[in-house]
Every structure is written in structure tokens, then in C-alpha cells.
Amino acid sequence: MDNVMREAGKLASIPVDVALEYEDRKDIMMEDVNHHLTSHPDIGVLLGQNPLAVMYDNHRNHAMFMVNVFKLNAFELLAKTLVWVYRSYHARGFSYDYFSLELNAWLQAAEKHLTPSAAKAVGEIYQWMLDSHKDMVVLSQVPADPFAALNPAFEDKRRLFLAALLRGDSRECLRQGSESATSKKSVEDFYLQVVQPSLYAVGTLWETGDISVAQEHLASALVARVMAAVVSPLLELITPPRGGAVITAAPNEHHELGAWMVADFFRMDGWDVHYLGSNTPEADLLKFLSDVKPFLVCVSVAMSFNLEKAQQLIASMKADPALKDIRVLIGGYFFQSVPDLWKITGADGWAIDAAAAVKTARDWWTRDQR
Ligand code: B12
Structure with missing residues (x-):
């Protein structure tokens, strides 16, 4: 390759x-x-x-x-x-x-x-x-191994969670979520070591023709349920000492779980999060940003055909005096495999996953407070 x-x-x-x-x-x-x-x-x-x-x-x-x-x-x-x-x-x-x-x-x-x-x-x-x-x-x-290069300590949890997703076993997914995600650190591990790789594995199975789009839908719907039912209640009590963060999928982008996970990491880091979900139209997003005036906006892109939409959105922000100072962080699955691709979007930075996204945002925030 x-x-x-x-x-x-x-x-x-x-x-x-x-x-x-x-x-x-x-x-x-x-x-x-x-x-x-x-x-x-x-x-x-x-x-x-x-x-x-x-x-x-x-x-x-x-x-x-x-x-x-x-x-x-x-x-x-x-x-x-x-x-x-x-x-x-x-x-x-x-x-x-x-x-x-x-x-x-x-x-x-x-x-x-x-x-x-x-x-x-x-x-x-x-x-x-x-x-x-x-x-x-x-x-x-060449077979892809979505579980390669991950912490082996979570190997069993990953296999069990993936198996439950593929069986459509909501009880078991919720049970595993409740057992694994009990504190900030455990939510981070559950997301990055269990849920995210399991979804990548679901994608690989779809790609190789082993499961259908219906099974992919089922798996992502189950993950959304676990995130809403198990993780969200753990995040509500954190007071925001940091700035505002608007987190959204790019216009036309229907993959929302990556952005959602990023939003949860920002909540756990004490940001005032506005999570908009999937496919936010450019004009409405620009209006929302000028109303809310966040410190930063996170834009998630999973499909390469939405790259240009993200680029247009960022260009519109940078051309608007009221929005040009809002930091733009970009991310999403396919940026992971093509180094420097994010740069063509005009964003201020990129991060490989939700933990790295928070770290970059915090560095920007700390620098600005000096
Ligand atoms: C679930 C899923 C769907 C669901 C999404 C449901 C939902 N509510 O979100 C549905 C069924 C809608 C869907 C549809 C399609 N999908 Co799909 N999907 C997936 C799957 C299996 C999981 C996505 C996911 O949630 N991943 C888990 C999250 C947590 O990971 P993540 O998105 O990478 O996010 C992390 C980082 O990237 C980063 N990050 C993400 N966003 C941001 C933003 C910022 C600012 C930062 C800093 C970081 C960051 O942090 C996140 C957390 O750590 C992926 C497989 C994969 N490898 O991701 C395929 C995948 C993305 N889909 C794919 C395809 C082809 C499609 C379809 C065309 C056909 C299909 N399979 O149904 C359609 C397209 C729909 C459309 N018009 O856009 C392909 C794309 C391949 C390619 N070459 O581009 C993939 C990779 C599957 C594969 N292996 O082939 N899909």
C-alpha cells in the first residue's frame, strides 16, 4: 500500500x-x-x-x-x-x-x-x-483487522460487545455498557477500546459482504441506545469551566456516532457542548454559530464525498468577520488513513479520535487564556 x-x-x-x-x-x-x-x-x-x-x-x-x-x-x-x-x-x-x-x-x-x-x-x-x-x-x-494495535486488556470486551451488536442483542449491549461505563475514565475506555473498534469491525464486515446494511443499521442503532441510556446520564453533572463547543457532522454527512462520541468527551472535559447530530445544513450552522459564538466548532466527516461540503463550510466561516475567529477542528474515519488530508479542508486542526480532539481543544483554550 x-x-x-x-x-x-x-x-x-x-x-x-x-x-x-x-x-x-x-x-x-x-x-x-x-x-x-x-x-x-x-x-x-x-x-x-x-x-x-x-x-x-x-x-x-x-x-x-x-x-x-x-x-x-x-x-x-x-x-x-x-x-x-x-x-x-x-x-x-x-x-x-x-x-x-x-x-x-x-x-x-x-x-x-x-x-x-x-x-x-x-x-x-x-x-x-x-x-x-x-x-x-x-x-x-489483504484482510483488514480492525482490532489490531488496540489495548489487549479489552480484547474480551470487544469480542463480546461486537457479538452482541451482530446478534442485535440490546439487553446484552446495555448490560455491557452499564458494567463498563461507570466513571469518566471507564467511559473513555469503553468508547475508544470497545465501542469504536466494534463499529469499525461492523464496517469491515459490511465491506466484505458478510453482513447487510440492515445489520449495520441495527448495530449503530444499538450503540446509540447504549450511549443515550448508559453514558449520557453520567455526563449531566459536569459544570462547564471551559468555553463553548459546537459539535456537528458536516452538511450531508449521515454518520453521527463519531461526532456524538467527540461531544461526550468534550462534556467530560467540562466544555459547554452544543451537539447538533448529523447532516447540519451549512446556512443553518453558520447562523447557529453566530448566535452561540462558541470557542470552537468540531466538524465530523466520514464519507469522502462530503469533504468538499466541509471545505465550503470552513471557507464560509473564515470569510465571515463574525465567525473567522472560531477555531475549527475536523475529524472522521477516513482522515485517519490519509495523512495531511485534513489540511485541504482549511480547518485549524485535526485529531485522530475523541481523546486527541479534547487535548487539541484544551491546548488552544489554555493558550488563549494567557
Ligand atoms: C454505522 C455506520 C453507518 C450508519 C451510520 C448511523 C449513524 N447514526 O451514525 C449508516 C447505516 C447510516 C451508514 C451509511 C452508510 N455508510 Co457507513 N458506516 C458505519 C460504520 C459501520 C460505523 C461508523 C461509526 O459510527 N464509527 C464509530 C465512530 C466512533 O468512529 P469515527 O466515526 O471514526 O469517529 C471517531 C474518530 O474518527 C474521531 N472523529 C469523528 N468525528 C470527528 C470530528 C472531529 C472534529 C474530530 C477532531 C474527531 C472526530 O473521533 C471519533 C471518536 O473517537 C462505518 C465503519 C467505520 N469504519 O467507521 C461505516 C462506513 C463509514 N460507512 C461506509 C459506507 C460505504 C456507507 C454507505 C455508503 C453504505 C452503507 N454501508 O450503508 C452509507 C452512506 C450514507 C450516506 N449517504 O452518508 C464506509 C465508508 C467507506 C469509504 N470508502 O468511504 C464505512 C467505512 C464502512 C466500510 N468499512 O466500508 N453507515
Whole structure:
């Protein structure tokens, strides 16, 4: 993976006007790609007998994702995501040959529908993806271990909690929560050593086709119940000696548990927390920030296609004299695997998890109080 990431890091930047041209022409290019693949004589085998709608959906996501990649020149993110695409679609029956055919079809569509200079710039990225095909096949077969590099003392708890989530056993999840989360320190460990890795494991199982979206929904709903029923009551009595913190998922972002966990860590650290949950629209968030005037805002992004939304939000804040001094901390799952990606969002800082988020915020706060 290191090699592929290095090569991705060397790809030539895409000029802004080329990224905008790709965005403008993406639908017509997608029609060509859909047509090209639908008329392939072996399409049934290529898609592993999945309905065509699944492929169309993939092409729509691909176009949206590539707009982000080109606008942000986020080629390491592209490399990581390509491995994920190969793994998750192959697990659902797509053949590896489908990916080469699809990427070739995008290359041809770019040549047909973009101006020659834009087609050349974009074409170089597609050609790199095509050249990386064999690496992608190999890398996507390397099994991910979401429990690696964690404190072994919590190994049993993790396995039991994950098993209960997968069985949909709410009683057992609540029982484990009540037993594990009894004080500030134990909540921190329960969140970071048990709940978060269990959810990552749920994601990996979905990615490899071992569980359905319904089971993923069930698991996240159970976690939300445990957090609300067991942890929240422990946090209510902490008086805020520090500043205000608005914590939200980015516009269009539907993953909320990471932001929620961050919010709970801030509560335990004595901040005056306003937790807004998922998918807060930009205009409403800006208005809320100017009403509340917090010391900082935490923005959570889990899906790469929401990166640009977060970037726009932060740009709007920085352009507004009333909001420009509010510190912006950004985080979320995929920032963990692409070093420095957070910098393209324009945020003031990034943190890998809820504990690190609080530490960064506290450093900023302490420095400002001097
Ligand atoms: C639960 C879940 C869902 C739930 C979310 C429910 C909810 N109420 O939040 C639902 C079902 C809605 C969902 C939907 C989808 N999901 Co989903 N989901 C997950 C899952 C399994 C867990 C997410 C989670 O809660 N993690 C636990 C939290 C605690 O971890 P965290 O978010 O990383 O947060 C920590 C840090 O990142 C950090 N942090 C987070 N935010 C912030 C903010 C700041 C400021 C800071 C400093 C730090 C910080 O601190 C947190 C605590 O330590 C992940 C797997 C994963 N690896 O995370 C997939 C995952 C994120 N989903 C994925 C996908 C593909 C999807 C879907 C497209 C399809 C699907 N699987 O259903 C849709 C997209 C929906 C959409 N339009 O946005 C992929 C994304 C892959 C990629 N390449 O981008 C993942 C990684 C699964 C996988 N392995 O393939 N999902």
C-alpha cells in the first residue's frame, strides 16, 4: 500500500478549471460509461448477476467522488478508496475485469466530452488507476483487522460487545455498557477500546459482504441506545469551566456516532457542548454559530464525498468577520488513513479520535487564556 500511496502522491495536480469542466460534463460522460458497459456481451458475468442498477449507482458515486478528488487533488485518498471499491464490490459479486472495463470507459468518455487539455490532465489520472489494477486486486484481498494495535486488556470486551451488536442483542449491549461505563475514565475506555473498534469491525464486515446494511443499521442503532441510556446520564453533572463547543457532522454527512462520541468527551472535559447530530445544513450552522459564538466548532466527516461540503463550510466561516475567529477542528474515519488530508479542508486542526480532539481543544483554550 505504501508504494501505491507514494505513486499516487506523485500524480500531477488538476487545475481548477479542469475539475470544474469534469463536474459540468460528468452526467454526459456517465451516460456513455453506462451505455458502454450495459451493451457489453458479458455484462451479467462482469456484475456477478447483480442488477444493472447497482452498477449505475456505482458510476454515479464514482463521478461525484472524482469531482472531489480533482477539486482537492486528493490522490492518496483516491488510492485508498480504490482499494475499498475493489474489495466491497468484488465481495458483492463484481468481477475484477469489470473495474478495468469501467475505468477504460471513463477514459474514453473523457476524451470524447472534455476539451483536449482537460481530457489529457484527467486521462493521466485514469491511466494511473488502470495501471494500478493488479496492485488493487492484491491489496483489496489483504484482510483488514480492525482490532489490531488496540489495548489487549479489552480484547474480551470487544469480542463480546461486537457479538452482541451482530446478534442485535440490546439487553446484552446495555448490560455491557452499564458494567463498563461507570466513571469518566471507564467511559473513555469503553468508547475508544470497545465501542469504536466494534463499529469499525461492523464496517469491515459490511465491506466484505458478510453482513447487510440492515445489520449495520441495527448495530449503530444499538450503540446509540447504549450511549443515550448508559453514558449520557453520567455526563449531566459536569459544570462547564471551559468555553463553548459546537459539535456537528458536516452538511450531508449521515454518520453521527463519531461526532456524538467527540461531544461526550468534550462534556467530560467540562466544555459547554452544543451537539447538533448529523447532516447540519451549512446556512443553518453558520447562523447557529453566530448566535452561540462558541470557542470552537468540531466538524465530523466520514464519507469522502462530503469533504468538499466541509471545505465550503470552513471557507464560509473564515470569510465571515463574525465567525473567522472560531477555531475549527475536523475529524472522521477516513482522515485517519490519509495523512495531511485534513489540511485541504482549511480547518485549524485535526485529531485522530475523541481523546486527541479534547487535548487539541484544551491546548488552544489554555493558550488563549494567557
Ligand atoms: C454505522 C455506520 C453507518 C450508519 C451510520 C448511523 C449513524 N447514526 O451514525 C449508516 C447505516 C447510516 C451508514 C451509511 C452508510 N455508510 Co457507513 N458506516 C458505519 C460504520 C459501520 C460505523 C461508523 C461509526 O459510527 N464509527 C464509530 C465512530 C466512533 O468512529 P469515527 O466515526 O471514526 O469517529 C471517531 C474518530 O474518527 C474521531 N472523529 C469523528 N468525528 C470527528 C470530528 C472531529 C472534529 C474530530 C477532531 C474527531 C472526530 O473521533 C471519533 C471518536 O473517537 C462505518 C465503519 C467505520 N469504519 O467507521 C461505516 C462506513 C463509514 N460507512 C461506509 C459506507 C460505504 C456507507 C454507505 C455508503 C453504505 C452503507 N454501508 O450503508 C452509507 C452512506 C450514507 C450516506 N449517504 O452518508 C464506509 C465508508 C467507506 C469509504 N470508502 O468511504 C464505512 C467505512 C464502512 C466500510 N468499512 O466500508 N453507515
